[in-house]
Amino acid sequence: MHHKNIRRIIKKQLKKQYPNWKRLSRKQKKAISKAVLSEAVAQYDFEQDIQVPLEELIGIEEMAHFIDVFNSGKFIKFNSYNRSNLFIKNEEL
Structure with missing residues (x-):
């Protein structure tokens, strides 16, 4: 669980220091993330409790937010079970 804690720390640090993260190029993002990761791992104490x-x-x-956004799409409803019934023309089926 230490790796998830490190990831959480890095995510908070990147959100705080780089609010315009989406505007940076891919090379800049890689360089920044490598520097932040090496710094966080060097300073992190693996002996402590989380x-x-x-x-x-x-x-x-x-x-949960991702699933809500995915299911609230306007084009296709992925979770509707009644869609298959519309295509059946035979009453016996």
């Missing part, structure tokens, strides 16, 4: 709640480490809220 004080962060498990829900924050796993990212349950982010997954």
Whole structure:
């Protein structure tokens, strides 16, 4: 679980220091992320207990938000079970 805690720390640091992350080029992002990762791993104490709640480490809220956005699409409803019934013309089936 230490790697997830390190990832959480890095994500917070990148959001704080680089608010315009989407505008950076791919090479700049790679260089910045490598520098931040090496710094975070060097300063991280692997002997300590993780004080962060498990829900924050796993990212349950982010997954729920992703699923809500995916299911609220305007073009195709992926979770509707009644779609197959529309294509059946034979009453016996």
